Amino acid sequence: MAIKTVNITELANIERSSGKVYPAGCTLIQVSATNGQVLYNAEEAEVPVKYAVVTANDKVLPKYLYHMISFQADAFFHAIQTGLNIQIDSLCEMKLKIHTDLDKQAEIVKYLDVIEKMSAKEEKTIELLKQEKQTNLNKMFAE
DSSP, rough: EEEEEEGGGGGGEEEOOOSSEEOEEEEEEEEESSSSOEEOOOOOOOOOTTTTEEEOOOTHHHHHHHHHHHHHHHHHHHHHHOOOOOHHHHHOOOOOEEESSSSHHHHHHHHHHHHHHHHHHHHHHHHHHHHHHHHHHHHHTOO
């Protein structure tokens, strides 16, 4: 199991969205008025100009790249961000620890996708419980 640290530019092309349609499998990093949001573009779609679009090359699976960027995002953006925006040139300095074997990447993506789905389900449950709590509080203290 070979793991190595590489510069993101060895794994992907990074460009500022021009508002055009980008293919499925891109990672989107919000660079304008951002807290470092990282999204996975699962379907071909028009991408707003507030995002940088990261398109994986053949050395890495697109969804694996998304997960690796997500894991690094908070610490990296905290180190480089000055103000509300992130400069595209700064993104090119990101270093990622990756598995070089594509089969291992696919296995990791499979597990991370399951965890992501479970997490989303739990977040939805929490939100429903908060809404129920608010409804009950409103009923208790109705005027």
